[in-house]
Amino acid sequence: xxxxxxxxxxxxxxxxxxxxxxxxxxxxxxxxxxxxxxxxxxxxxxxxxxxxxxxxxxxxxxxxxxxxxxxxxxxxxxxxxxxxxxxxxxxxxxxxxxxxxxxxxxxxxxxxxxxxxxxxxxxxxxxxxxxxxxxxxxxxxxxxxxxxxxxxxxxx
Amino acid sequence: xxxxxxxxxxxxxxxxxxxxxxxxxxxxxxxxxxxxxxxxxxxxxxxxxxxxxxxxxxxxxxxxxxxxxxxxxxxxxxxxxxxxxxxxxxxxxxxxxxxxxxxxxxxxxxxxxxxxxxxxxxxxxxxxxxxxxxxxxxxxxxxxxxxxxxxxxxxxxxxxxxxxxxxxxxxxxxxxxxxxxxxxxxxxxxxxxxxxxxxxxxxxxxxxxxxxxxxxxxxxxxxxxxxxxxxxxxxxxxxxxxxxxxxxxxxxxxxxxxxxxxxxxxxxxxxxxxxxxxxxxxxxxxxxxxxxxxxxxxxxxxxxxxxxxxxxxxxxxxxxxxxxxxxxxxxxxxxxxxxxxxxxxxxxxxxxxxxxxxxxxxxxxxxxxxxxxxxxxxxxxxxxxxxxxxxxxxxxxxxxxxxxxxxxxxxxxxxxxxxxxxxxxxxxxxxxxxxxxxxxxxxxxxxxxxxxxxxxxxxxxxxxxxxxxxxxxxxxxxxxxxxxxxxxxxxxxxxxxxxxxxxxxxxxxxxxxxxxxxxxxxxxxxxxxxxxxxxxxxxxxxxxxxxxxxxxxxxxxxxxxxxxxxxxxxxxxxxxxxxxxxxxxxxxxxxxxxxxxxxxxxxxxxxxxxxxxxxxxxxxxxxxxxxxxxxxxxxxxxxxxxxxxxxxxxxxxxxxxxxxxxxxxxxxxxxxxxxxxxxxxxxxxxxxxxxxxxxxxxxxxxxxxxxxxxxxxxxxxxxxxxxxxxxxxxxxxxxxxxxxxxxxxxxxxxxxxxxxxxxxxxxxx
Ligand code: FES
Ligand code: FES
Numbered sequence: 039x040x041x042x043x044x045x046x047x048x049x050x051x052x053x054x055x056x057x058x059x060x061x062x063x064x065x066x067x068x069x070x071x072x073x074x075x076x077x078x079x080x081x082x083x084x085x086x087x088x089x090x091x092x093x094x095x096x097x098x099x100x101x102x103x104x105x106x107x108x109x110x111x112x113x114x115x116x117x118x119x120x121x122x123x124x125x126x127x128x129x130x131x132x133x134x135x136x137x138x139x140x141x142x143x144x145x146x147x148x149x150x151x152x153x154x155x156x157x158x159x160x161x162x163x164x165x166x167x168x169x170x171x172x173x174x175x176x177x178x179x180x181x182x183x184x185x186x187x188x189x190x191x192x193x194x
Numbered sequence: 195x196x197x198x199x200x201x202x203x204x205x206x207x208x209x210x211x212x213x214x215x216x217x218x219x220x221x222x223x224x225x226x227x228x229x230x231x232x233x234x235x236x237x238x239x240x241x242x243x244x245x246x247x248x249x250x251x252x253x254x255x256x257x258x259x260x261x262x263x264x265x266x267x268x269x270x271x272x273x274x275x276x277x278x279x280x281x282x283x284x285x286x287x288x289x290x291x292x293x294x295x296x297x298x299x300x301x302x303x304x305x306x307x308x309x310x311x312x313x314x315x316x317x318x319x320x321x322x323x324x325x326x327x328x329x330x331x332x333x334x335x336x337x338x339x340x341x342x343x344x345x346x347x348x349x350x351x352x353x354x355x356x357x358x359x360x361x362x363x364x365x366x367x368x369x370x371x372x373x374x375x376x377x378x379x380x381x382x383x384x385x386x387x388x389x390x391x392x393x394x395x396x397x398x399x400x401x402x403x404x405x406x407x408x409x410x411x412x413x414x415x416x417x418x419x420x421x422x423x424x425x426x427x428x429x430x431x432x433x434x435x436x437x438x439x440x441x442x443x444x445x446x447x448x449x450x451x452x453x454x455x456x457x458x459x460x461x462x463x464x465x466x467x468x469x470x471x472x473x474x475x476x477x478x479x480x481x482x483x484x485x486x487x488x489x490x491x492x493x494x495x496x497x498x499x500x501x502x503x504x505x506x507x508x509x510x511x512x513x514x515x516x517x518x519x520x521x522x523x524x525x526x527x528x529x530x531x532x533x534x535x536x537x538x539x540x541x542x543x544x545x546x547x548x549x550x551x552x553x554x555x556x557x558x559x560x561x562x563x564x565x566x567x568x569x570x571x572x573x574x575x576x577x578x579x580x581x582x583x584x585x586x587x588x589x590x591x592x593x594x595x596x597x598x599x600x601x602x603x604x605x606x607x608x609x610x611x612x613x614x615x616x617x618x619x620x621x622x623x624x625x626x627x628x629x630x631x632x633x634x635x636x637x638x639x640x641x642x643x644x645x646x647x648x649x650x651x652x653x654x655x656x657x658x659x660x661x662x663x664x665x666x667x668x669x670x671x672x673x674x675x676x677x678x679x680x681x682x683x684x685x686x687x688x689x690x691x692x693x694x695x696x697x698x699x700x701x702x703x704x705x706x707x708x709x710x711x712x713x714x715x716x717x718x719x720x721x722x723x724x725x726x727x728x729x730x731x732x733x734x735x736x737x738x739x740x741x742x743x744x745x746x747x748x749x750x751x752x753x754x755x756x757x758x759x760x761x762x763x764x765x766x767x768x769x770x771x772x773x774x775x776x777x778x779x780x781x782x783x784x785x786x787x788x789x790x791x792x793x794x795x796x797x798x799x800x801x802x803x804x805x806x807x808x809x810x811x812x813x814x815x816x817x818x819x820x821x822x823x824x825x826x827x828x829x830x831x832x833x834x835x836x837x838x839x840x841x842x843x844x845x846x847x848x849x850x851x852x853x854x855x856x857x858x859x860x861x862x863x864x865x866x867x868x869x870x871x872x873x874x875x876x877x878x879x880x881x882x883x884x885x886x887x888x889x890x891x892x893x894x895x896x897x898x899x900x901x902x903x904x905x906x907x908x909x910x911x912x913x914x915x916x917x918x919x920x921x922x923x924x925x926x927x928x929x930x931x932x933x934x935x936x937x938x939x940x941x942x943x944x945x946x947x948x949x950x951x952x953x954x955x956x957x958x959x
Contacts, residue, residue, distance in 0.1 A: 057667035058316060067274050073228020077388040077438070078470040082889035086389060093260065113228035122816060128225040133855045136863065137691025138225030139388040139438030145226060161628050168898045173388050173439050176862035177897040 043105040045069065046115030062086045062097040064105070065112060073113040073142050081134070084152050087143035097139045116149060123166045124147035124194060125149050125181030128178075130180035136174035145172045148184050158190055185186075195607070203957035211696075212704040213917060214266035216855035219696045220713060221689075232436035233392035233408035236461035240272040241394070243757075244449070245318040245466070245744035248309040248475055249300035249317045252336065252545040252882025253347070256298060256307070257328035259809070264310060264324040268658050268871045270318040272460050273325065274309040279455065281424030286412065287446050287550065291350065292511040293750040294422050294451045298392035300508035300687035301349055302547055304475025304881050311456045324752030326481065332449035334882045338507035339484055341542040349510060349543035352490055354621030357516040358539040361811025363595055364534035369488030370498035374570040378487065378563040379948040381876035382507075383480035385552050386894050389438015391476050392467035395457035401606030402429025408437040410444045412686045413722035416912045422451045423458070427718070430454070434716035438937055440690035441867070443477040445727060446513055474887035478513050478550030479877055481506040481541070481828075483522070490534075495575040497586050499534035500595075506549070510540045513550030515541040520660055521556030523807065524596050524815050528564040529606050530586040535595045539813065551727055553867060554927040557654050562949055565650040565932035569939070579649045579936065580614045583607075585649065597812040600819060602920075603794055605847050606651055607624050607657045609823035613649065613847040616904045619841040622829050623647075631829055631836035642833035645840070650937025651823040655731040655816035663803040664817075665731070665797050667721030667736035668698075669714075672706055672746050672783075673791035679704050679770035679783045681743075684714035688721025689737035692923060694731045698739050700852060705743030707767035708783075720798065729921025730819060732852055737916040745794035754786045801914055818912055820848035822925035822957045824865065824933035827901075830941035835953025837938055842930060845906040849920030853906065861905050862928045868930030870895045870939075877949050 040191070041064065052068050061106045062079065064072045065088070065172065075085035076137045079098040086098045089111035097110075120160045125148050135141050144167060151158055151166040172180060211217025224230035249512040261273040276283055276297035284290040285296060296307050308325050312318035335341050341354040348354060393407035400423065409415050412432040421432050437444070449466035468476045490499040504522050508515035523539035552558075558617050572582035587606030593599050598903035623629045624640030631643060669684040681702045689695045699711040716723070723735050747767055754772045755762035764775045771779045772786060795917035827841040842865055851857045874893040878885040886892045911918025931949065939946045942956045 043385075056314065056316065059595065061669070067237075070237075071228075072231075072237075075232075075388070075438075076234060076390065076467075078886055078889045080470060080890060082470075085386065115226055122223070130222045130226050133216075133859050134227045134824065135222050135388070135438040136859060137389065137437060139222070139232065139691075140227050142228050147620070161626065164897045165628065168896050168929060171388065171894060171896060173386055173441070173867070173894060174863045174867035176245060176864075176895075176903065177860060177900045178862045178903055180897065 039103065041102055042104055044109045045071065046111055053086040057103060059102045060067055060098050061102050061105050062101040064102040065097065071112055071114050075139055077139060084142055084147060085143040085164035087146040089146060092144055113145055116145060117169055123149065125152065125187040127191060128183040132179050132183040132186055134175060134179040134183035140170060144172065144180060148187065152191055156191060197407040201559045202607065204584040209653065210703060210709050210909055211854050213700050214274040215317055215697060215772060216853050217700065219693055219771050220699060221695065230436050230480055232389050232438050233406065234390055234480055235466045236394040236406055236465060237628065238394060238396060241463040241465050242311045242313055242460065243315040243318050244309055244311045244453050244464045245315065245322050246306045246452060247322040247605060248305060249296065249307055250306040250692060251300055251329055251331050252303045253332040253334040254300050254329040255332060256296060256566065257330055259308060263326065264321040264354045267317065268325060269313045270321045272311045272456055274455055274459060278459065279422060283421045285422050285447050285451065286512055287514050290421065297351045298344055302619045306452065306549065306635040308454055309452050311460055325907065327628040330406055335714045336544055336546055336882045338544050341544050353507050354543040356512055356543060357519040359426045359519050359537060359539040359811060360809060361523050361537035361595060363597065363812065366536035368490065368499040368534035371493050372574050373488065374567055374574050375488035376570060378485045378566060378569050380483040380559045380562055381950055382482040382879060383552060383875050384474065384892060385441035385443030385477065386879050387439030387443055388824055390468045390470065390473050390578055393435065393449040393451035393453050393593060394463060397457045399942060400429065402431065403453055403457055403806055404431045404433060405450060406433045406434050406435040407450055407896055408444060408691060410440050410688050410727055411725040412716065413716050414689065415447060415450055416718050417448055419454060421452055422938050432718045434688055437690040441553045442727060445725060446715040448476050456818045465833045470889060471887045474877065474884060476776050478548045480552035481518055481549040481559065485563040487563045489567050489571050489608040490824045492572055493702040495577050495585050497530060499531045500532045501536045502526055504539040506541045507544055507546055507547035509544055511548045513548050515550065521655065522560050523811060525557050525655060526560035528561060528823060529588045529604065529651055531588055531592050532595055548881050548886060553864065554924050555728065557652060557928045560655055560873065561650065561652050561928045562930045562935060565936065569825065579731060580610050583610050583649065590755045596815050598814045600818065602912040603847055604821060605910060606821060607847040607909060609821060609847065610649065612906050613823050613825040613843050616825065616843045619827055622877065631838040632834065634668050643829050644832050644941040645829050646830060646941025648933045648940055650932035650936060651924055653819045653821045654729065654928055656700060656733060656818040657800055659803050659816045661803055664724060664734060665799040666724045666735040666738040667795065667797050668735065668741065668742040669720050669747050669793065669795040670702060670742035671793040672750065674720050674784045677784065678710055679711045680712060681708050682712045682714055683739055684720045684895055684926055685723045685735050685739065686716055686718060686720050687731050688716060688726040690726050692860060694735065696856065697732050697852050698952055700744055701736055701739045701805065705740060706747060708770055729923040733915055733919050734798060734800060734920065735921045736852065738796055740916050741798045742794050742796040743831060744797055746792050750786060754781060767917050771883045803959065818915060818920060820847065820920045820925045822929045824929040826933040826937040828934065828941055829940055830939040830956060832942055834957060835956035839869060839901045839934060840948050841901050842869060844926060844930065845908065846925055847908040847910050847914045847920060848849045848922050849915060850909050850918040851907055852917060852919060857907055857922050858905050862903055864923060864926030865903060866895050866900055868927040869934050872934040872949050872951060874930035874950050882918065924951055
């Protein structure tokens with residue numbers, strides 16, 4: 039089937055999508071946007087998190103067809119005009135990235151948290167990121183990064 | 195093709211940062227923008243997808259395989275079986291005992307049997323279901339403690355013993371006034387790296403294949419692939435694709451030969467990428483262990499003897515079981531002075547999933563037993579857990595249980611003192627349900643919550659042991675590019691997320707005095723970088739990069755000396771210039787180098803290690819030891835069996851922190867993996883079948899599970915290692931879990947002789 043959807047601000051038409059394909063598969067394999075990751079494809083790890091009409095979702099659990107006529111934002115859409123978003127800068131500078139496979143999903147989840155709660159407590163950060171698994175960092179530097187991103191946003 | 199993105203990721207240059215600084219990782223920007231090319235992101239024009247059909251049985255004879263129906267599925271391009279393996283149908287890390295594709299027998303659930311290539315992954319998966327394999331199910335050995343019985347079916351001929359390590363020191367029959375003993379059992383842990391096993395095999399015009407793959411050691415993969423493909427190494431070229439974590443789970447082959455076979459057969463690029471469920475069957479796991487330990491001591495707590503018997507379940511193929519047994523035996527009694535020792539460690543074949551390398555490698559299992567027993571001994575002689583360990587802890591100059599002298603720092607007592615003296619977390623805050631055990635499950639209002647504190651200490655060998663020729667190769671090139679001095683460093687040592695590429699740059703900047711260092715993509719066009727395992731890369735590949743830089747520098751300074759008419763030993767490289775002994779600039783590098791590039795390739799070896807005596811287990815088996823200690827604080831709901839880890843604090847000697855931020859990151863991440871095994875992580879295997887191959891049922895710590903961690907890093911240089919470094923990655927995974935288990939025991943008042951500790955173990959129901 040043909041799918042028309044807006045991804046990172048641009049309208050795309052994607053042909054030959056098999057109805058069983060997930061939004062994650064369509065983004066990664068048909069649209070050249072492999073930034074969203076595929077660590078489980080079962081809704082358990084959060085590595086595939088994208089915005090769908092402004093709501094963070096696990097794109098592995100969303101059928102590609104559900105994106106028709108809607109707006110998708112992926113990790114590739116967080117930076118503007120080559121300028122990293124403060125959340126991205128903070129992850130990079132705080133050492134929150136090791137292998138980085140969890141990073142795209144965590145960035146979207148943290149971006150969403152800070153849009154809703156500009157100055158989150160540690161418990162709020164932990165709760166908001168509880169659906170995003172990271173196997174490398176032990177999460178300490180991820181917490182540091184979200185705290186730092188909150189400060190950067192407040193100063194901006 | 196998109197592998198170009200993978201190439202680009204490792205060649206960006208970065209702000210300055212020398213040894214001891216914490217510059218940002220050179221691949222970091224691409225990782226936060228989503229552009230970094232992991233193995234599962236690779237794409238090629240004309241690419242097709244490969245999938246693997248795996249055995250549903252733990253043990254069976256293959257009577258026949260019918261691929262006719264699968265071949266009729268539209269979109270299918272090839273279906274391959276054991277008959278299509280071009281070379282020897284046998285691979286394996288240490289022993290080539292595992293078929294590329296099963297031919298006569300399958301020996302574990304999930305063993306690869308056939309391959310399909312098709313134009314869509316779902317088409318390939320559906321076609322694989324139409325391959326008809328006729329199995330004759332055979333009795334399976336699934337209890338490793340029975341695997342050596344005379345009447346146990348043999349998984350392999352001549353029998354099910356992979357290795358029996360015997361270690362005897364002093365008087366193995368020594369007696370003592372205080373005796374404590376226990377049995378301990380450790381479940382099967384999974385590495386659970388997030389990036390699934392993936393690779394892209396591209397057939398080449400010369401008849402060879404280029405494989406872009408996520409791995410820990412390109413050259414050991416290449417060796418096995420050459421045999422299986424029946425091709426010389428010039429035709430089997432490996433390139434490291436982006437690796438989404440490893441932790442030991444990528445030491446053995448995964449898609450390598452399979453994707454290459456399909457590519458060579460179809461003439462098309464073939465991508466293979468496992469889903470999470472397949473990943474649980476697609477790599478080896480941490481060996482489950484059954485341990486019986488006994489300590490004898492004087493009444494003051496001084497150890498007189500130790501005896502240990504350990505059985506490790508190696509599963510269906512050898513993988514690295516023999517080396518894991520080596521560690522579980524030679525290091526299995528922990529960092530303590532023990533004059534009289536008798537250890538027997540066994541690794542056995544069963545029809546369970548194959549087990550092999552995982553971070554901590556044999557020491558993780560043993561530490562649960564020796565640390566639990568140390569707490570028993572403390573109790574028996576009336577000392578506290580820190581004091582008993584400080585009393586018996588190794589010091590520099592001591593001899594370990596294989597008779598090897600610890601010839602650099604062994605700060606056991608100091609590490610314990612540091613974690614004991616760290617600030618304690620505040621008392622349980624029960625006002626917010628999110629900070630209680632069970633959290634938003636809203637299971638308790640704090641009535642049954644008891645706090646517990648536990649300690650553990652460990653030591654771990656760094657690098658490969660028991661006489662292995664453990665080396666790394668580095669090629670370093672220095673030249674002028676656009677008026678700037680640029681160093682290029684090329685090693686085949688795998689970057690898996692730990693930050694080796696940052697370290698390589700830091701070493702080049704330090705040794706060559708240049709700002710800009712390009713990290714060449716990792717591939718087999720340069721000699722082996724050895725394995726990214728055993729906490730060895732900063733030491734061994736770092737040592738190779740340092741040595742290659744020194745060789746380049748010697749050439750450059752010799753040239754400068756000639757033209758300046760000054761002795762080379764009075765010259766240094768700094769800021770892209772040749773400077774004199776008091777730092778005065780003598781000449782620019784550009785004037786010395788001109789159009790030339792100076793390039794040197796060097797192999798670096800650590801001091802040799804030695805095989806241990808087969809009868810007594812005595813010998814200088816290891817090159818270096820790394821020490822760490824943890825203190826865990828937990829709140830346990832003793833009525834419901836729920837645990838919340840409140841603090842997990844640690845101190846570790848790293849010799850020299852090349853990149854202090856990255857060192858702390860390793861320690862935090864390693865501690866989390868250790869905690870996972872103590873409380874939640876287990877692959878449940880019954881009758882040879884894996885019951886929980888998903889992140890729904892195999893739980894790893896989330897950000898809600900992890901407590902804040904205080905980390906103290908000591909830097910007692912090892913005089914034998916480059917810059918004094920000591921391996922970092924593994925010790926935290928070893929000492930964190932036993933500390934957590936001890937804290938839970940202290941809170942629950944139960945022996946808890948098995949990990950992961952489940953709620954029912956705590957409540958006794
Ligand atoms: S890949 Fe979607 S939640 Fe894991
Ligand atoms: S950085 Fe590797 S999984 Fe998070």
